Amino acid sequence: xxxxxxxxxxxxxxxxxxxxxxxxxxxxxxxxxxxxxxxxxxxxxxxxxxxxxxxxxxxxxxxxxxxxxxxxxxxxxxxxxxxxxxxxxxxxxxxxxxxxxxxxxxxxxxxxxxxxxxxxxxxxxxxxxxxxxxxxxxxxxxxxxxxxxxxxxxxxxxxxxxxxxxxxxxxxxxxxxxxxxxxxxxxxxxxxxxxxxxxxxxxxxxxxxxxxxxxxxxxxxxxxxxxxxxxxxxxxxxxxxxxxxxxxxxxxxxxxxxxxxxxxxxxxxxxxxxxxxxxxxxxxxxxxxxxxxxxxxxxxxxxxxxxxxxxxxxxxxxxx
Numbered sequence: 644x645x646x647x648x649x650x651x652x653x654x655x656x657x658x659x660x661x662x663x664x665x666x667x668x669x670x671x672x673x674x675x676x677x678x679x680x681x682x683x684x685x686x687x688x689x690x691x692x693x694x695x696x697x698x699x700x701x702x703x704x705x706x707x708x709x710x711x712x713x714x715x716x717x718x719x720x721x722x723x724x725x726x727x728x729x730x731x732x733x734x735x736x737x738x739x740x741x742x743x744x745x746x747x748x749x750x751x752x753x754x755x756x757x758x759x760x761x762x763x764x765x766x767x768x769x770x771x772x773x774x775x776x777x778x779x780x781x782x783x784x785x786x787x788x789x790x791x792x793x794x795x796x797x798x799x800x801x802x803x804x805x806x807x808x809x810x811x812x813x814x815x816x817x818x819x820x821x822x823x824x825x826x827x828x829x830x831x832x833x834x835x836x837x838x839x840x841x842x843x844x845x846x847x848x849x850x851x852x853x854x855x856x857x858x859x860x861x862x863x864x865x866x867x868x869x870x871x872x873x874x875x876x877x878x879x880x881x882x883x884x885x886x887x888x889x890x891x892x893x894x895x896x897x898x899x900x901x902x903x904x905x906x907x908x909x910x911x912x913x914x915x916x917x918x919x920x921x922x923x924x925x926x927x928x929x930x931x932x933x934x935x936x937x938x939x940x941x942x943x944x945x946x947x948x949x950x951x952x953x954x955x956x957x958x959x960x961x962x963x
Contacts, residue, residue: 645664645665645666645669645700645703645704645923645924645925645930646662646663646664646666646812646923646924646925647662647663647665647666647667647668647669647921647922647923647924648661648662648663648921648922648924649661649662649663649919649920649921650919650920650921650922651903651904651905651906651919651920652905652906652918652920653903653904653906656842656843657843657920658843658844658845658903659818659840659843659844659845660845660900660903660919661813661815661818661868662812662813662817662818663812663813663873664804664808664809664812664813665776665777665804666700666923667731667734667777668731668734668921668923668933668935668951669696669697669700669734669923669930669931670697670700670734670737670738670741671731671733671734671737671951672696672923672931672933672951672953673693673694673696673697673700673931674693674737675693675933675951675952675953676689676691676692676693676696676931676953677692677693677694678953679953679955680692680693683955684955687955687956687957688955688956689931689932689953689954689955689956690929690930690931690932690954690956691929691930691931695930696923696930696931697741699925699927699930700923700925700930701738701741701742701745702927703925703926703927704738704742704775704803705742705745705747706926707801707803708773708801708803709801711800711801711802711803712772712773712800712801715746715747716747716772716773716801717747717748717770717772717773718747718748718749718750718769718770718771718772718773719742719747719748719749719750719771719772719773719774719775720749720750720751720752720757720766720771720773720774720775721735721738721739721749721750721751721752721774721775721777722751722752722753722754722757722774722775722776722777722778722791723735723753723777723778724753724754724778724779724787725753726751726752726753726777727751729777730944731777735751735777736751738775739751742775747773750766750768750771752766753787754778754785754787754788754790754791755787757771757790757791758790759789759790759791759793759794759799763794763799763800764790764791764794764799764800771800772799772800772801773800773801773802773803774791774795774800774801774802774803775803776791776802776803776804776805779873781806781809781810781813781871781873782806782809782871783795783806809871813871814870814871815847815868815869815870815871815872815898815900816849816870816896816898818844818847818898818900819847819848819849819898821840821844822840822841822844822845822846822847823841824837824838824840824841825837827840845900845901845902845903846900846901847898847899847900847901848898848899849870849896849897849898849899850867850892850896850897850898850899854899855893858899859889861881862881862882862884862889863881863882864881864901864902865881865899865900865901865902866878866879866880866881866899866900866901866902866903867879867880867881867884867892867897867898867899867900868897868898868900869895869896869897870895870896870897870898871896877895879892880902881899881902905917905918905919906918906920908934908936908952910936910948911948914947914948915938916936916937916938916946916948916949917936917937917938918934918935918936918952919934919935919937920932920933920934920954921933921934921935931954932954932956933951933952933953933954934951934952934953934954935949935950935951935952936948936949936950936951936952937949
């Protein structure tokens with residue numbers, strides 16, 4: 644199963660901001676690598692070729708589905724809300740083509756197009772035994788997602804990523820655990836790894852009734868994020884948050900993360916963009932690096948001259 648880690652490159656070194664279980668943008672950035680590789684300076688190169696990243700990313704998904712089903716999936720649905728209106732819809736088509744090339748009949752569907760009955764999960768055209776889940780309802784609580792949830796709990800489909808994966812890897816409260824070296828060592832994690840994580844992850848704590856007043860007083864030094872949020876939605880820089888918003892945040896699970904400023908790129912003399920560096924990885928290791936360029940408080944796909952950008956690494960930094 645693929646994952647994506649988000650980093651800000653600070654003067655003190657890279658800082659791990661969050662981890663997601665849905666590596667959105669992997670195939671698009673693999674194509675972008677192919678486009679820029681020919682003009683890369685001799686001293687710099689992509690971490691991997693676009694072809695290698697695509698192959699590893701698709702293989703990771705299929706291998707996870709095989710583990711869940713005990714066999715190769717026969718018919719797959721890539722599922723998201725109003726999929727053809729999503730910014731990354733072109734990537735859905737890339738995945739569909741990639742899975743088709745591996746012999747898996749693949750369609751793109753909205754969750755309400757799927758039906759669960761005693762025979763399993765299906766759409767209007769036939770049975771579905773595997774789901775590439777692009778939904779942001781990570782726990783599958785929405786009514787439209789109930790057929791998916793029921794089929795998954797009954798063991799009738801492979802679902803990647805599934806709710807447990809999000810809870811284990813992507814819930815932002817986990818960063819408070821990864822940021823605690825003594826706790827990690829008590830779990831059997833070696834000291835060097837625990838200390839490296841503590842150095843790379845900005846101090847992160849869960850927002851509770853007991854620390855709310857102290858964190859409000861020190862809010863200028865923090866970034867506040869919903870524990871199960873995505874795409875920076877519902878996230879606030881402490882120096883921008885209003886008292887009304889602060890009170891509303893008490894109704895949801897939030898973490899406070901020490902503010903680590905993003906790095907800056909200047910594509911033109913009069914344009915400055917922030918950069919969020921992303922590491923796509925699977926059990927096979929690091930697949931590729933990419934960046935998201937944006938303006939404003941949170942990452943987006945609407946900034947002029949923004950969007951995805953290729954990341955080149957020095958030859959010395961690359962793993963043989």
